[in-house]
Amino acid sequence: MDRPFPRILPAPARLAPASLVPPVLAVLLAACAGDQGAPLAPVAVAVPSEAPRTTGRERPAADADxxxxxxxxxGEYxxxxxxxxxxxxxxxxxxATERPDETYAVTLLDSPVPNAFALPNGHxxxxxxxxxxxSDTSELAAVLAHEIAHVTLRHASARTEMALRSELVSKVVADVLKDPSTGAQLQDQSRFVLARFSRAQEFEADQAGVRTLARAGYDPFGASRFLTALNRATALRAGGAGGAEPDLLATHPGTPERIVQVTQAARRIGAPGLGSDDRARYLAAIDGIAYGDNPADGMIRGHRFIHPRLGIAFEAPEGFSLDNTARAVLGSTPEGSRxxxxxxxxxxxxxxxxxxxxxxxxxxIETDSFENRMVNGFPAVTAVSRGKEWFFRLAAIxxxxxxxxxxxxxxxxxxxxPAFxxxxxxxxAVGPEEARALRPLRLQVVTAGPGDTAEDFARRMVVPDRPLERFQALNGLERGSxxxxxxxYKLVVE
Known part of the structure; x- marks a missing residue:
């Protein structure tokens, strides 16, 4: 596999302060908005006989969790x-579901990453x-209907039971039967089976979600529109270098395949235009909400990364686009060669x-490449490492x-x-005055007038690059429309 940072150990610490997700939730969380895997043909979901069929919702997480x-x-937003x-x-x-008596407690999270998930206990x-x-209420409803389907179909219980039983079988074979090699092999096989089962659950939740969407009176094509927007946003975030590398262990099918599936499901219900999208009310509800990074967790402004809490900033070399993730700041040139x-x-x-x-x-690391130096008053050590396909410059500061x-x-x-x-x-260092002046970006909803163009609106967008493409993706517009x-329409402004 051709990766530029293939063996970084240990896992880097978060730049943004955050508590760890409780271990019991690792399997139960169904974070379904992200594009996390390769296309996979849908398969019928059958809960294994050894997995109990729950009749009521469990409570895996207490208030503290x-x-x-x-x-x-x-945190909450x-x-x-x-x-x-x-x-x-x-x-x-x-x-509109088959379990209309169930209730849910909804929480809005202060995260810039498009995501949603549900827990079996109704959170x-x-x-x-x-x-x-x-871009409208039906698109939001499509995501929520998908998550609700995971709960009503009791997916988390089946997935948890499969994971626990697979782990138990592997441990018995390895420890009790004294056959660690077979135990490890069984564990590897179970990971693939569990991943495929999880992806099949995603397809089932997609299908159930579209049906619920239509029964609730929303436009069933909202699901395909949102997934299309997600796919475009993912490509922009990746710098236009193409989709994610297929991952056989991904728990989600690829977004393009999901788009095909939900579009077909919507067409079986009716032609486009069926149901409401309630666009005007939706845009009014989100007008002014924060967009992108929280200043406390570091922000990207053009080619500059600023982290006021840590008191540091740096400028990316010309040609690099930056992405502030939870674990690191990543950058790439458009073609991905640097x-x-x-x-x-x-x-x-x-x-x-x-x-x-x-x-x-x-x-x-080349032994003779270590060099001690000072960088703007901070002690640093630099070094060189050469892989089979990549040349690395390293620094610790x-x-x-x-x-x-x-x-x-x-x-x-x-x-x-010399780019490094x-x-x-x-x-x-970032001074206190600059840190105090940082404000999060926000969404501004504007109404197009006669003569306004997408290019006009794009020039008002405060984004790191490709403002026209980002304006189109943010508003569900096709290129050239x-x-x-x-x-x-939505704009990103200061």
Missing amino acids: HAKLVASFG KAPAALRLLTEVTDRLVR LYATRGLLALA RLLFDAVETNPGQGLEEVLKATWNDA RVGTNTFRMIMAAKGSVDPE GRWLASLA RVRPGQS
């Missing part, structure tokens, strides 16, 4: 109009990033920076009590210097 989960996704809409849509959908979560991406990674690492007391690089990088890594990779044998040197030299006078 709920609080930890919410904290791990950035306060937007009364948006939360009220979420709750009303959820109630309307539940009445339903959606992120502000999801609200920003959807990439960078910036993250925080935990260190032991008294551990030198050279040892930090050795401990967190599992490829060979100590800023106060924090230690960071800066890694740049160039495909082939080309040394990424410019990037390293750009790392600097025109804005309609009197129609409302």
Whole structure:
């Protein structure tokens, strides 16, 4: 597999402060908005005989676990109009399911990543990033209907039981029957079976969700529109370098395949235009909500990354696009031949920076390449590592009590210097005045007038690159399509 950062150890620390999701929720969470895998032909979902069929919803998470989960996704986001809409849509959908007596507690999360998930105990979560991406109420309802379907179909219980039984069988074979080799083989096989079962559940939830969507009076084609927007947003986030590499162990089918499936399901119900999308009310409810990163977790402004809590900032070299993820800041050139990674690492007391690089990088580092230097008053160590297909420049920098890594990779044998040197030299402290001045971006809903064009609106977008493509993706517009006078559209503004 051709990856620029194939063996970074251990897993990098989060740049943003967050609590860990409770272990009991790892299997139960059904985070379904992200594109997490390769296309897979749908298969009939049959709960294995050894998995109990539940007749009531379980309560796997106490209030304390709920609080930890919410904290791990950035905390609750306060937007009364948006939360009220979420709750009303959820109630309307539940009445259209086969279990209309069940109730759900809806939580809006302060995360920029489009995501939603449900727990078997009736907790339903959606992120502000999801609200920003959807363009009407039927698209939002499509995501919520999918998550509700996971609960009504008791998917989490079956998946948990399969995982626990697979683990138990492997352990018995390895420990009791004294056959660790067969136990490991069974465990590997069970991972593929569980992944395929989980992906099949996603297809089943998609189909059930579209039916519920239509029964509730929403446009059943809202599901395909939202997944199309998600696919476009994912491609933009990846820098246009193509879709994600297929992962046989992914728990979700690929978004393009899901689009085909939900479109076919909607067509079986009726022609486009059936049901309401309630676009005007939806856009009014999300007007003004925060967009993108929370300043406390670091923000990207053009080619600059700023983290006021950590008191640092750096400038990406020309040609790189940045993405601030929960675990690291990633960057790439459009063709993917040069990439960078910036993250925080935990260190032991008294551990030198050279040892930090050795401990967190599992490829060979050229011994004579280590160099001590000062970067804008911060001690740093740089080094070189050469893989089979990538040339790496590495740095560990100590800023106060924090230690960071800066890694740049160039495909082939080309040394990424001097771009790496410019990037390293750009790392600097952020003053309190600049930190206080940082404000999150927000969505602004505007109405197109006569003569307005998509290009006009794109010029008003505060985004790192490709403003026209981002405006079109954010508003569900095809490339080359025109804005309609009197129609409302979303912009990203300061």
